[in-house]
Amino acid sequence: MKIHNFSAGPAILPKTVLEEAAQAVLDFNHRGLSILEVSHRGKDIIAVVDEAEALVKELLGVGDEYEVLFLSGGASTQFLTVPMNLLNDDETAAYLNTGVWADKAIEQAVFYGKVDVVGSSKESNYTFIPKDYKVAPGTKYLHYTTNNTVYGTQFHHIPEVPEGTLLVADMSSDIFSRPVDGNKFDFIYAGAQKNMGPAGVTLVVVRKSILGTVKRHIPTMLDYRVHVKNDSMYNTPPVYPIYVSMLTLRWIKAMGGLAAMERRNKEKAEMLYAEVDRNPIFKGTTAKEDRSWMNATFLADSPENEAAFLAYCKANGVDGLAGHRSVGGFRASMYNAMGIDSVKFLVELMQNFKP
Ligand SMILES: Cc1ncc(COP(=O)(O)O)c(C=O)c1O
Incomplete structure (x- = not known):
């Protein structure tokens, strides 16, 4: 009997991707070694990471002013590292509260600066996307969740922000599901385990010029500049999830x-x-x-x-x-x-x- 996988995440991946990923566990690139047992600094793995980065940029239509990072810690770690890296104590970030994940992002942001929840559907158990919100001029960034995995709502527009306000999006559950102009965003993040690959890697796409504007000390592993400088290789990256994500990105491209x-x-x-x-x-x-x-x-x-x-x-x-x-x-x-x-x-x- 065929099993139809409607899981919310980790979730269905293309069969051809699973087949190729399974093969690489046994014999990667005809090297007689498993992908699980080779150095992340070897040329084959560097080629995998480079190809994955290039495919992300191509699909989102962004150029070299953006950096693509493959990090650990899930989208949940981004809830705190985004404000830690982007928001000074005396600055305000706007958040749209459209679900449990947005709510968790807000819970973390309050430790790093002022938070203005400009729109929320929490009172109605998140049954709709707020639309009549206003983001005040001078706001550092607006953060929103493009698709609310738990509640089944999705933004079908990109929010407007005042001149100078950055746009930050958690795209964990709808990244690469439809065309999106990456240039409209300053920071995108997504746990891979829905549309991109297996659990264990988190995609970050950041406009490099927005980094380095906060005054606080940022721990090394949580500082995006460190990962930018080291091409996601400051420490051992989640090699296999990146590989499977790369195969999925190839599949997306090949499908059109x-x-x-x-x-x-x-x-x-x-x-x-x-x-x-x-x-x-x-x-x-x-x-x-x-x-x-x-x-x-x-x-x-x-x-x-x-x-x-x-x-x-x-x-x-x-x-x-x-x-x-x-x-x-x-x-x-x-x-x-x-x-x-x-x-x-x-x-x-x-x-x-x-x-
Ligand atoms: C929209 C959204 N954001 C964040 C998360 C949390 O992701 P992670 O489990 O990778 O921390 C999820 C998980 O389902 C999600 O759907």
């Missing part, structure tokens, strides 16, 4: 790049939401205009039907569909690597489900 990813993701999301809206047993949890193309959240009309539908899905090979405990119901994560056939399969189960 971000425009092709967008077409694929839009088609899947529209198909699933159409059934959620049509079928009286199910209902969506978020404002329609803010629905995520990556994580579709929906509920059943009763707790009994929820349990029964989950059991029915499980019996038919649908994995990872249970919603996050803070929303309940179902969450169908449909990252880049998921084919339309899996979404079609889920929709058919929704149609055939007899409570």
Whole structure:
């Protein structure tokens, strides 16, 4: 039985990527050695990191004024290193609170400067994306989460910031899912484990000129300038997750790049939401205009039907569909690597489900 992987993360990766990654564990580049047992300073691994960096830049359309870093510590470490590196004690950062991850970023930022939560949907359990927020002139940066993995909402616009205010985005769960002009951002970060690769590496894309403006002492390993200077090789980087990410980036490019990813993701999301809206047993949890193309959240009309539908899905090979405990119901994560056939399969189960 084919298993359809709707997990929110770590999540589905392209089959060809998994095959190549598996092969490299046994014999990397025909060297008779596993990729897990070679030096990160050897030329083959440096070539992997260089290619991954180049692919990230190409897909985001950014040039040499940006640096691509592959770091450890997950996106959660970025919640604190972003303000530590960018915000002085007497400066203000604006945050949009659109979910648990944004909330955690805010919790960390308050240790490093002033925080202005300019928009929030927390009171409504994050069912929508705030739109009537204002970022005051003089704000150091605006931080937002492009896709809210837990709640199934996504920004379908790039927020406006006043002249001189930097734009910082946590793109952990929708990076490379659609075309985005990287030049509009000053700092992008993403845990790899959804659209880019396995857990264990965090992508950072930083406009180099924004670094070095804070007065505090920054511990070496948390200072982006150190990683920029050392091309992500100040310490041993997470070699294997970077390798698998590089293979996934190659796959994205070969599939037609971000425009092709967008077409694929839009088609899947529209198909699933159409059934959620049509079928009286199910209902969506978020404002329609803010629905995520990556994580579709929906509920059943009763707790009994929820349990029964989950059991029915499980019996038919649908994995990872249970919603996050803070929303309940179902969450169908449909990252880049998921084919339309899996979404079609889920929709058919929704149609055939007899409570
Ligand atoms: C949008 C978003 N930001 C941050 C995180 C935290 O990432 P990590 O587990 O890599 O720290 C997640 C994890 O799911 C996420 O979805």
